[in-house]
Amino acid sequence: MTTQLLGMFGLPGGLEWGVILVVGLLLFGRRLPDIARSMGKSIVEFKKGLKDVRSEIESESDKTPRISPHEDPAKIVKE
Numbered sequence: 001m002t003t004q005l006l007g008m009f010g011l012p013g014g015l016e017w018g019v020i021l022v023v024g025l026l027l028f029g030r031r032l033p034d035i036a037r038s039m040g041k042s043i044v045e046f047k048k049g050l051k052d053v054r055s056e057i058e059s060e061s062d063k064t065p066r067i068s069p070h071e072d073p074a075k076i077v078k079e
Contacts, residue, residue: 012020
């Protein structure tokens with residue numbers, strides 16, 4: 001019974017996507033450029049944030065002393 005219900009509510013086909021697209025354009029037609037612009041700015045800010053985090057992680061990892069497998073950890077003096 002439940003598999004039959006799930007079968008009825010599958011992904012929309014080509015015609016359904018067309019209807020959804022037309023309704024979306026009618027509702028958001030004038031605001032689409034503004035929405036796209038703000039989404040683009042958000043993506044750019046997100047990528048900047050990721051780049052900053054990566055560079056911060058790399059700079060912090062450069063500061064930590066590296067221990068070779070042959071070195072005695074007890075001899076390392078922390079700064």
